[in-house]
Amino acid sequence: MKTSRRGAVDPFIVMDVMEAARREEAAGRHIIHMEVGQPSTPAPRAAREAVAGALEADALGYTVALGLPALREGIASLYKDWYGLDLDPARVVVTAGSSGAFVLAFTALFDSGARVGLAAPGYPSYRHILTALGLAPVSIPARAENGLQPVPEDLPEALDGLIVASPANPTGTMLERPALERLIDAARARGAAFISDEIYHGLHYEARAVSALEISDDVYVINSFSKYFSMTGWRVGWMVVPPDHVRTVERLAQNMFICAPHVSQLAAIGALEARDECEAMRATYGENRRLMLEGLPRAGFSAFAPPDGAFYIYADVRAHTEDSRAFAAEILREAGVAVTPGLDFDPARGHRTLRFSYARASDEIAEGLKRLQAFMAGRG
DSSP, rough: OOGGGGGOOOOOHHHHHHHHHHHHHHTTTTEEEOOOOOOSOOOHHHHHHHHHHHHOOOOOOOTTTOOOHHHHHHHHHHHHHOOOOOOGGGGEEESSSSHHHHHHHHHOOOOOOTTTEEEESSOOHHHHHHHHHTOOEEEEEHHHHHHHOOOGOOOOOOEEEEEEESSSSSTTOOOOHHHHHHHHHHHTTTTTTEEEETTTOOOOOOOOOOOOTTTSSSSEEESSSSSSSGGGGGOOOOEEEEEEEHHHHHHHHHTTTSOOOHHHHHHHHHTTTHHHHHHHHHHHHHHHHHHHHHHHHHHHOOOBOOSTTTTTEEOTTTOOOOOOHHHHHHHHHHHHHHHHEGTTTTTTTTTGEEEEOOOOOHHHHHHHHHHHHHHHHHHH
16 A cells, blocks of 8 residues: 655654663663653642542543633633733643644645745754645754854745744754844745744743744744643643634644543643742753753763753764764763754754753763763773
8 A cells, every 4th residue: 555755754863762772771771861852750740630630530531622721721821920921711722732733733824835944953843744744844054153043034035934943942042032023023024924832931041931922913832731841741732823713723623633632631730730840840950951061061062052941952063973873873872871863953964963851850961971971081
């Protein structure tokens, strides 16, 4: 049986690295995980307690497609707390993770063949989902002097959409308000839809991230409970869309997903009340960031922009290799540290870069840095 051309997408390399690390662990090795952007902590206690109570009292069937009203109201309240915005809960769409939000957003906004700009380096699933939907991802090579974020001068004229992320994966860099305003204006001037990936909001180390909703209502904003709320496996995210787009997205959600998992939505309601616990996790990432900023240069990885948020460092390793995939495999094999080759994030230039995640516990990060320093000393 034939497969479609749409299905011919590249693998998500970090998942391949995770599998290679799992095989090493199955063989009895202790692996330090710096490859995946996944907190090592469980969902907040209030989230788990909400689920435990519901399992005994609720059938946990379908919810309405846009999500539980209490959760949508809670998310709207979050925008008041974080940004001072009065957000109508009717504009909030609860999704099956941010991945489900990307599918809904791209399907609602773009016809087949539409050209959607995205920065390189950037989250690889943007381009893979776009390709699978019959859309055309347009890579926008970002420059180090701009924090590896796109700027209006980099944008081609012929775009139907633009997606940006701040804080960004894989770099952790953020767009300040003037820079974000200029990108929104540049997209509007081209008649292009603007999508803001804000799933690392809350994870900042100095100034907070700016939401696109502080600048314009004519945008799609995507977020998730995966990162700040430490709920990756629960697969629950959300979108905020313009008022006149709600019904379009609702119809698509009804048919594509029916709803986000009921149990995960209940957990998310609990998580919204666990801000103190989440802030404690952010403090751990802050300490991990300090360890990385000190320890990576000692290992010979010093060519990177210090991250403003998220929990990644994206390092230029051309002094050590021209094949980041082979280099990552060597580091896993010899040092017992899993890292992600930059090819995941920038197919054209990623052969010279690695992403290091510092989402795990601080003692693991310290041990990983010790191993990296010993490995690079022995290699040199």
